[in-house]
Amino acid sequence: MFKILYPKMYVSAVTQIDPVYLKELGLKAVLLDLDNTIVRRDALHFPPDVSNWISELRSLGFKLCIVSNNSRGRVGTIAGLMDLPAVPRAVKPFVSCFRRALKLTGTSPGETALVGDQIFTDILGGNLTGLYTILVVPMKGKEFWGTRLFSRPLEKIVLARLKKCPEVFHGKWD
Numbered sequence: 731m732f733k734i735l736y737p738k739m740y741v742s743a744v745t746q747i748d749p750v751y752l753k754e755l756g757l758k759a760v761l762l763d764l765d766n767t768i769v770r771r772d773a774l775h776f777p778p779d780v781s782n783w784i785s786e787l788r789s790l791g792f793k794l795c796i797v798s799n800n801s802r803g804r805v806g807t808i809a810g811l812m813d814l815p816a817v818p819r820a821v822k823p824f825v826s827c828f829r830r831a832l833k834l835t836g837t838s839p840g841e842t843a844l845v846g847d848q849i850f851t852d853i854l855g856g857n858l859t860g861l862y863t864i865l866v867v868p869m870k871g872k873e874f875w876g877t878r879l880f881s882r883p884l885e886k887i888v889l890a891r892l893k894k895c896p897e898v899f900h901g902k903w904d
Contacts, residue, residue, distance in 0.1 A: 737853045737865035744768055744845055744866055745783045749790050752843060757862060759835035760787060761828065762814075763846035764798035766868040769808055776811060784812055793835035797827055797844070799851065822846075823855030832859075 741747055744767060752760065765771040768780050776784070787794060796816040798805045805818035815834045820827035832842060839860035846852020847868040856863040 734857050735849050735854055736857075737849075737863040739862075739864040740866075741864065742867045743869075745779045746866075747783075747845065747864060749783070749787045749792065752787075752792070752862075753790055755843075755862065757841055757843050758791070759793040759795070759832075759837040759842040761795050761797050761831045761835070761842060761844045761856075761861065763822075763844075763848070763852050764796050764800055764805060764808060765847075767845060767847045767852075767866055768796075770869045774808065776808070781812065784814075793837060795831045795834045797822065797831045822851040823858060825855060825859045828855055828859040828861065 739747070744762075762768050768784075769776055784794065794814050796805060796809050796814050797820050798816065798818055799820050799822055800818060802818040805816045809816035815831075817827050817831050817834070820830075822828075828839075828844070832839065835842065843862040843864055844852060844856035844859075845864045845866060846856070847866050849865065853863045853865055
């Protein structure tokens with residue numbers, strides 16, 4: 731039952747994901763969650779290291795797309811900073827938003843990764859769609875109240891089980 735909630739990879743930050751490794755896996759696109767994955771929820775810009783990581787993905791030929799449950803205005807503003815296509819108000823984990831993103835990237839689920847910080851929206855939806863799922867530790871900062879009160883406590887249960895699967899852990903840990 732828990733396997734549908736398990737990512738293929740778990741890292742401390744998006745910048746710990748090696749674009750060359752993704753290329754070696756045969757992946758051609760990366761779908762990105764927005765808040766607390768590539769930008770802090772209380773920020774309106776990309777950290778420089780994330781901008782550099784996105785540029786490296788592009789230089790290797792990856793198609794990119796933001797998939798976020800946040801508003802059209804916020805998602806559009808931030809996506810526009812790096813000229814990224816986006817699916818706002820995505821209603822993750824429903825697969826329809828991921829399918830819309832796949833149309834934007836022109837890729838199939840088997841050649842697409844999803845990077846996100848939440849198990850019950852990003853990872854569950856990505857797994858249901860057949861994507862290569864990568865869970866990142868959320869960036870420090872403000873969280874949506876529903877995430878803080880409901881999702882994060884439930885995620886602790888899944889993460890405790892996930893830590894018994896060391897093959898998914900990559901990068902450095904605090």
